[in-house]
Amino acid sequence: MRKRKLSPPKQLQPDSTVSDGAWGDMHRARRESGLGTSTIFKLIAEEKIRSAKIGKRRLINIPSLLNHIESQATGPA
Numbered sequence: 001m002r003k004r005k006l007s008p009p010k011q012l013q014p015d016s017t018v019s020d021g022a023w024g025d026m027h028r029a030r031r032e033s034g035l036g037t038s039t040i041f042k043l044i045a046e047e048k049i050r051s052a053k054i055g056k057r058r059l060i061n062i063p064s065l066l067n068h069i070e071s072q073a074t075g076p077a
Contacts, residue, residue, distance in 0.1 A: 022063055023052070029060040033069060043068060 029040055040060065043049045049068050050061035
C-alpha cells in the first residue's frame with residue numbers, strides 16, 4: 001500500500017468560491033483540520049459548519065470549517 005504524502009493545511013481566503021476548491025469530502029476535511037470524523041459530523045449536526053449532501057456523498061465547506069476552528073482559538077494572535 002502506498003503511503004500518502006500529507007501537505008500542510010492550505011490558507012484559504014474568507015471570500016473563496018467553489019472554483020477555489022472550497023468544498024471537499026470528509027477525507028480532505030479531516031486532513032486539513034486535524035479533526036476526526038465524529039467531531040466533524042457533530043459540527044455539521046450543530047450547524048456550526050456548512051455541508052451539502054448530494055446523493056450519498058457529503059461535501060464540507062472547508063473555509064467554514066477552518067473559520068470555526070479559528071473562532072475557537074484562544075491566546076495571543
